[in-house]
Amino acid sequence: MKQYDVVIIGGGINGCGLLRDLALNGVAALLIDKGDFSSQTSQSSSKMLHGGIRYLENFDFGLIKEALEEKNLWLKLTPHLCYEREFYLPLYTYSKYTTWMLQAGLFIYDFLSHFQNKPHAMLNAEETIKTVPSIDPKGLKGAGKYFDGIVDDAKLTLECLYDALLEPGIEALSYHEVTSTHKVEDGYEVSFQSTLKLHKETVKAKYVVFTTGPFTDQLLPKLGIPWHPQLVLSKGIHLWLKEGSIKAKGSVVLTTKDNRVVFVIPQRGAILVGTTETPVDQDIFNIKATHNEVKYLLNVLQQYFPNANLTEASIISTFAGVRPLAKEEGHSHSLGKVSRHHKIYRPTSHSYVMIGGKYTTFRKMTQELAQEIVPRLGRRYKPNLTLNPLRQHSLIPTFGPKPELTLDLVKKIIETEKVTTFEDLIQRRLSLLENPQHLKSVMGIPAEDVKRLFNH
Ligand SMILES: Cc1cc2nc3c(=O)[nH]c(=O)nc-3n(C[C@H](O)[C@H](O)[C@H](O)COP(=O)(O)OP(=O)(O)OC[C@H]3O[C@@H](n4cnc5c(N)ncnc54)[C@H](O)[C@@H]3O)c2cc1C
Structure with missing residues (x-):
């Protein structure tokens, strides 16, 4: 043994x-x-390395500070897998935060990062519309801009x-x-x-x-x-929308009517939208987004981007995951x-x-x-x-220039990156979105030729 x-x-x-x-x-x-x-x-997270801007409301400063330190560490250690990106949090006449509250929150966020985050800024309505052309201008006061990390989880x-x-x-x-x-x-x-x-x-x-x-x-x-x-299990789903279906020069943070936040994050030639927070009533190994959950996210998007004409046809694919939250006696179960x-x-x-x-x-x-x-x-x-930096990088980096994919390169990826199935290759070694197109062609190579490599 x-x-x-x-x-x-x-x-x-x-x-x-x-x-x-x-x-x-x-x-x-x-x-x-x-x-x-x-x-x-x-692989089912919101793909953010972040302190968690919304945890400021819970005064969870210790966790935010630690997370911001870790975010800034990984941005330095693995620039091929993550990068810093601006996030815009729009403010409306009916928003629960005032301009002053938002500005104070963003200052604390930067402070907790020891000012390692790129500095926050406040935009007026006109500047916000220029940056996020799809945003609903009715009642818009402006937006707060801050920075967080995007990662290939x-x-x-x-x-x-x-x-x-x-x-x-x-x-x-x-x-x-x-x-x-x-x-x-x-x-x-x-x-x-x-x-x-x-x-x-x-x-x-x-x-x-x-x-x-x-x-x-x-x-x-x-x-x-x-x-x-x-554990307290909490399901969250995401949508991948077609590139350009929402016009925005950065990520957008939407506050929902039920007091949550939904992130809209352009990346990988698409737009990631999420997430939800619901109790779990399905097999958690094969968890999927339900029609109602997709509708919930589309409703939030339609509220903020009424002229973008977003429908189910704007969606490339969806995915779901379950947060394994640690139960705390006597604390909120929301x-x-x-x-x-x-x-x-x-x-x-x-x-x-x-x-x-x-x-x-x-x-x-x-x-x-x-x-x-x-x-x-x-x-x-x-x-x-x-x-110390990670010593063996994936042969196809997620962000930045990629080498041309050839069958020889696929063979090398399979050998060196512990790939067992076609799905492992597509989703996690090549970081491609779940898309029926990959059943025909994988980055220009006929899918049948790639699949043959797995017939061992
Ligand atoms: C919707 C959503 C959004 C999130 N967004 C963010 C975010 O943006 N930023 C952030 O910092 N965090 C985020 N999180 C949290 C983060 O994703 C999780 O905390 C983290 O991924 C948990 O990792 P894990 O290794 O504990 O669990 P997992 O990744 O689930 O790993 C557990 C593994 O155990 C294996 N396993 C189970 N049973 C067996 C068995 N019998 N034998 C062998 N193996 C077994 C499973 O196959 C699985 O691979 C998010 C979470 C969710 C759900």
């Missing part, structure tokens, strides 16, 4: 981030995911994994479902099986860590880990108000569970866990190693 110091279950941003930190600290670890790495929540996760795999003693298995854990004297035996082939295996680990996001509450009792439900802080549990002497938090702060969260585990393995924890 193979032996590891740590087995991590769940290869989203938290699992891959933790694997990297442990790997850089010389720990031997195996990461296992039921599907492709980063194919669940960590799936790829940053994958590049943390590739970086970890450069260290000795590190392995990762996708399309393997963990089916049981068995406590032994000095650790755990972990059994898993392939979801694609007839392969089953059991390995031994001194520590088992669950970074299974929204799946945690369902999974742990099945695996025999002592566990009471700790989904938008549930804290974005994370929690780490130790249900048994040799197991850990991490839930909650935000994508933006994953490095800080996983650091807290690595700092706990590494000394227990008799090693001194070095906290600064994760500040």
Whole structure:
């Protein structure tokens, strides 16, 4: 039976981030995911590295400050995967904020970033219309401009994994479902099986860590880990709209009648719109946007951009994800108000569970866990190693100039970037939007030729 110091279950941003930190600290670890790495929540976010402008209302200054620091760190470390972009928050005569309140909020946001954010500014109505020509001019007073980061969420996760795999003693298995854990004297035996082939295996680990996001509450009792439900699950959907369907020179932040915010973020030759916040009543592994949720977002867009003639025909595709928010006794259970802080549990002497938090702060969260585990393995924890740049980049960068895609390059991507299926390639290695067109052609190569490479 193979032996590891740590087995991590769940290869989203938290699992891959933790694997990297442990790997850089010389720990031997195996990461296992039921599907492709980063194919669940960590590819379904609003794709922002941000402090969270709306958390200013909750006075959650500590979280905002930490998230802004992390945002600015990743902007420096991975400019091929993220970039800073201006966001415009329009103000109307009927808005709940006054100009003064907005200006004060944006100042605090910049202050909390130690003025590392590009500085905010206030626009009058005329300037706002010039910048966001599709905006409804009726009652418009102006807009606040501030800066946040846009990230390829799936790829940053994958590049943390590739970086970890450069260290000795590190392995990762996708399309393997963990089916049981068995406590032994000095650790755990972990059994898993392939979801694609007839392969089953059991390995031994001194520590088992669950970074299974929204799946945690369902999974742990099945695996025999002592566990009471700790999550508040909150579904969020997004739309990808056709490029040019809304005319705006930056991202736009819309406040909704039910006191939420919806972001409109042009990127990747399309416009990302989201998100919603509703309780979950579906299979969370295959979660999809419903017709009502799509209608809700379209209604918000139609209110702010009445002349853009947005309809379902403006939509390229939709996606949905589930926020794994950590429950807090005695705190608000309104989904938008549930804290974005994370929690780490130790249900048994040799197991850990991490839930909650935000994508933006994953490095800080996983650091807290690595700092706990590494000394227990008799090693001194070095906290600064994760500040180094990621060493293996994806062959096709998401932002900036891309090399021409050839079949040889696709073969190389499949070999070096842990690609198992056609969908892994399209969605997460090439960062293409879900679009029926890719069933015919993949960046100029006939899809059949590409698919043949997977017939092993
Ligand atoms: C709609 C939405 C918008 C968001 N927007 C933002 C944003 O803009 N910025 C931000 O900072 N954060 C954002 N977040 C939060 C962020 O996306 C999450 O906090 C983060 O992705 C959670 O990552 P994770 O690794 O914990 O979970 P996941 O990415 O879900 O990873 C868990 C993994 O566990 C695996 N797994 C489950 N069961 C098993 C098993 N039995 N065996 C093996 N593997 C298993 C799953 O396959 C999955 O890959 C958003 C979240 C949502 C839902």
